[in-house]
Amino acid sequence: MWKKLTKEGKALAIVVAAVVVAILVxxxxxxxxxxxxxEESYLATETYYTLEISTVEEEYTVLEPYTDIEIYxxxxxxxxxxxxxxxxxxGRGYNYIESDGSPACSVELNIxxxxxxxxxxxxxFLVTLSGDLTTTISESKAIAAGTTGMVRAYYLYAPLKTxxxxxxxxxxxxxxxxxxxxxxxxxYREVVEYGEVTKDEYTPVELxxxxxxxxxxxxxxxxxxxxxxx
Numbered sequence: 001m002w003k004k005l006t007k008e009g010k011a012l013a014i015v016v017a018a019v020v021v022a023i024l025v026x027x028x029x030x031x032x033x034x035x036x037x038x039e040e041s042y043l044a045t046e047t048y049y050t051l052e053i054s055t056v057e058e059e060y061t062v063l064e065p066y067t068d069i070e071i072y073x074x075x076x077x078x079x080x081x082x083x084x085x086x087x088x089x090x091g092r093g094y095n096y097i098e099s100d101g102s103p104a105c106s107v108e109l110n111i112x113x114x115x116x117x118x119x120x121x122x123x124x125f126l127v128t129l130s131g132d133l134t135t136t137i138s139e140s141k142a143i144a145a146g147t148t149g150m151v152r153a154y155y156l157y158a159p160l161k162t163x164x165x166x167x168x169x170x171x172x173x174x175x176x177x178x179x180x181x182x183x184x185x186x187x188y189r190e191v192v193e194y195g196e197v198t199k200d201e202y203t204p205v206e207l208x209x210x211x212x213x214x215x216x217x218x219x220x221x222x223x224x225x226x227x228x229x230x
Contacts, residue, residue: 030219030220030222032220032222032225033218033219033220034218034219034220035216035217035218036216036217036218036219037214037215037216037217038214038215038216038217039212039213039214039215040212040213040214040215041210041211041212042210042211042212042213043208043209043210043211044208044209044211045206045207045208045209046206046207046209047204047205047206047207048204048205048206048207049202049203049204049205050202050203050205051200051201051202052200052201052202052203053198053199053200053201054198054199054201055196055197055198055199056196056197056199057194057195057196057197058194058195058196058197059192059193059194060192060193060194060195061190061191061192061193062190062191062193063188063189063190063191064188064189064190064191065186065187065188066186066187066188066189067184067185067186067187068184068185068186068187069182069183069184069185070182070183070184070185071180071181071182072180072181072182072183073177073179073180073181074179075179078177078180079174079177079180080176080177080180081174081175081176081177082174082175082177083172083173083174083175084113084115084117084119084121084172084173084174084175085113085114085115085172086111086112086113086114086115086119086121086143086170086172087111087112087114088109088110088111088112088170089110089111089112089148090109090110091107091108091109091110091168092107092108093105093106093107093108093127093163093165093166094106094163095162095163098156102156103162104154104155104156105127105129105154105155105162105163106152106153106154106155107125107127107137107152107153107155107163107166107168108150108151108152108153109123109125109150109151109152109168109170110148110149110150111123111141111143111148111149111150111151111170112147112148113143113144113145113146113147113148113149114146115145115175116145116146117145117175118142118143118144118145119142119143119145119172119173119174119175120140120141120142120143120172120173121140121141121142121143121149121151121170121171121172121173122138122139122140122151122170122171122172123138123139123140123151123153123168123169123170123171124136124137124138124168124169124171125137125138125139125153125166125167125168126166126167126168126169127155127163127166128163128164128165128166129155129162129163129164130162130164135155137153137154137155138153139151139152139153
């Protein structure tokens with residue numbers, strides 16, 4: 001039959017066949033890419049916080065009142081007892097021989113009690129003997145107010161030693177300080193105490209969960225479908 005077609009018929013048949021193929025491609029072959037949204041599943045790690053309630057013993061600080069004694073004075077030194085007032089009016093030292101023939105020495109100091117109260121005065125003598133030998137001797141004496149008394153100390157049995165020089169320190173007894181006063185005051189101090197405390201604590205916990213997300217994908221449609229629907 002094909003052989004019986006004319007040259008013009010053959011050309012027409014080729015054109016018709018080409019048109020048919022074009023129509024089929026246009027109508028059914030998916031050649032056009034089209035985007036669309038799809039749901040995609042994936043695994044993700046999320047952190048959750050769980051509430052845990054516990055009772056613990058904790059330390060805390062409180063202010064505790066207490067009574068303290070505050071000391072005041074109108075003049076210095078601010079002491080409850082202050083030394084008796086005095087003055088040194090003279091002194092001397094000398095060597096002598098005891099009744100048994102042994103050498104000895106003596107030092108003495110004249111002290112005037114210039115205060116209004118009686119008192120006891122202790123004198124500490126630093127005695128230097130020949131040959132640079134030093135020793136300390138002391139003596140005390142009660143002296144009435146407004147009078148002068150002598151404090152004398154002895155150094156016995158110093159063979160072949162004689163008094164060379166001496167120095168002294170005076171320690172008077174004390175008297176009440178009339179300007180001294182004590183007052184009770186309330187103060188506060190920090191004290192550490194302990195007690196049970198309820199604590200709320202959130203603890204992180206990591207969990208793997210399945211989640212979905214919307215993604216853009218592509219599909220191919222025919223040209224006819226593309227022209228009609230997109």
